[in-house]
Amino acid sequence: MYKVAVPRLDPGMQSGKIVEWLKREGDHVEKDVPIVMIEGEKTTFEVNSPGAGVLRKVLFEPGMDVPVGQTIALVGELNEPLPVDAESQQTPEPAMAQQTTVVPAISRAQEPSASPVARRMAREVGIDVSKIKGSGPGGRIVREDVQKAIEQMKTQPAAVAVTTQEARSVPVAKTIRLAGKRKATAERLSYGFHTTVPVTITMDARMEAVLDQRKDLHSRTGEEISITAYVVKAAAKALEDHQMINSSLEGDELRVYGDINIAVAINTPDGLVAPVLPQTNTKSVPEISRSIRDLTERSMQNKLVVSDLTGGTFTVTNLGGYGVELFAPVINPPQCAILGVGRTSERPMIIEGQVRAASMTTLSLVFDHRIVDGVPAAQFLQRVKELLEDPKKLD
């Protein structure tokens, strides 16, 4: 049996990302024939089969980041027994802060020329400006072009390419049916509950600005943005400044993650799932809202893939839709914290000495006191509240 491993292409390379399997399980392969595309830090390259035989087992899905040296596939005779540990899917860790280098910014030269107002409008409604054709002087993308793209989105929502769509367009080798979600939930939460030291803090946020912006976006694009999307974005943004909360404690090692991947708890008839929005902080609120909608639909249809369910670094759960004002959720291990979102409702508040009705949401943060103390956790929650109360800052 030949093992196919992620090669090291340069001394600094830590891991490679599976881009595409060029052969499928069961395909016959020759020695030195490319079977998989892997993306390193600098280049994308093909990895050849180390010997002739049948591609017996593919161990990682496209999109997954795999450490150098790790076996990703097995090639052997058709009847050769597989090693025992090759049966299970392996879950790689999200990239850690200490190991990740700065993500290279997209070169300005490669970007299409777009006017400032075109960029802002595209950002506000979550359209990728590079997908729009420019009609201004020298092919510049101008306001009118974005307006047309928004109109198109209204009439045919699927026509406008959205960055989150790109991630999903990667061919998926296979989907895994999540049988026994109830069991998985029980095991996971019981582990989380018994190993962490959970502490709950709560804070109320005024939601008028979010509600106004939502209404404004709806009137402009016809799109319904969920409150959860705003909270998810606010949490992602706040985690940028409060990295310690974007972490997990494993043995005597505290791992602070380099990516902010927020998991969103979704209820399905079979039980709870918490699919992940990769690099949530880089996505706009409308993009997040669309991604959550997509993940919810796929959760309901049991169509989530492994990459949807792994790599989460923080969780948001919203029971507001069921009339819950305040609750203390259980931390989703190995994460450090979970944010519970209550109902947005009109409550009597004292504003400038007057009792007035204000739209309020209670946020509850449950965090692992082994990792962070109360004050930094409170500062994080305060930041989330601030961002929700002035959603312009979410851009």
Add this chain to the structure above:
Amino acid sequence: MPELTYADALREALREEMLRDPRVVLMGEEIGVFEGVYKVTRGLLKEFGPERVRDTPISEAAIAGAAIGAALGGLKPVAEIMYMDFLPIALDQIATQAAKMHFMSGGKLKVPMVLRTQYSLGRVHGAQHSQFFPSVLFQVPGLKVVLPSTPHDAKGLLKSAIRDENPVVFIESGMLYRTKGPVPDGEYVIPLGQCDVKKTGNDITIVAVSRVVTEALAAAVKLEEQGITADIIDPRTIQPLDLPTILESVKKTGRLIIASDDVKCGGIGSEIAAQVVEEAFDSLDAPILRVAAPDMPIPFSPTLEQAYMPNAQKIIEAAKRLIG
């Protein structure tokens, strides 16, 4: 509404303010007996006498200095510097004395004076009698700088300038003195620091100053024939500048041209462009363009002077560059 020339509208403002307030006095070169080189002060010496309408020696520093002294002493002088080209001679008095008094005295002193002057670009007066450098003045905190473009605005703004408690530099355009426009009967004032939207459109904002407002309006007519409509905004005072009105328009059109007779380098256009980028970057749909004079002394040859000056054609070309 009766039509008046720009010069007569200014004269009405001076006369009405002199009738209204005995503290208002005039001083300047050739403003009395000769009634001003452009006849703005016609008839005023006869009506108000030499106590209130004074011819001065040819010394701009003395004119400005005397005005400051008179203002501190309780009068409301309106002093005239015949050509803007001569104004730098008085710059120490204007920038270092008049503009500072109010602040250096903690608000105890007031210098309620108006310094009228004019620029003659377009009148074939050559490099030393045509200059227009408003930025030298709007860079001095403590000075208000007014630049009327119509007879109506000239009158209303001059009355406000005379009533202001601190120094105002009032820059007239020599090319506009004989232009006519409607001026309402009776008393009216136009507050300093308010833009006037001379025309409204959707595709482009053209901020135009003083003489160039007329050029911008002519450009707008031509552009409309090609389906491009413009907001034409006259700031009227560039210090203080009514930025909100300009921003509101830029947010609507996404495109901005600033057209003025000063040189491009560090001029009115530069300053307005910088402020708009700071406040409304995300509303811009194209680069901001300045239509201004080249960074060169003004040529004496009439042909070259015409080529040198900002005009409707140059504004149209800029608009086309932005809209494509």
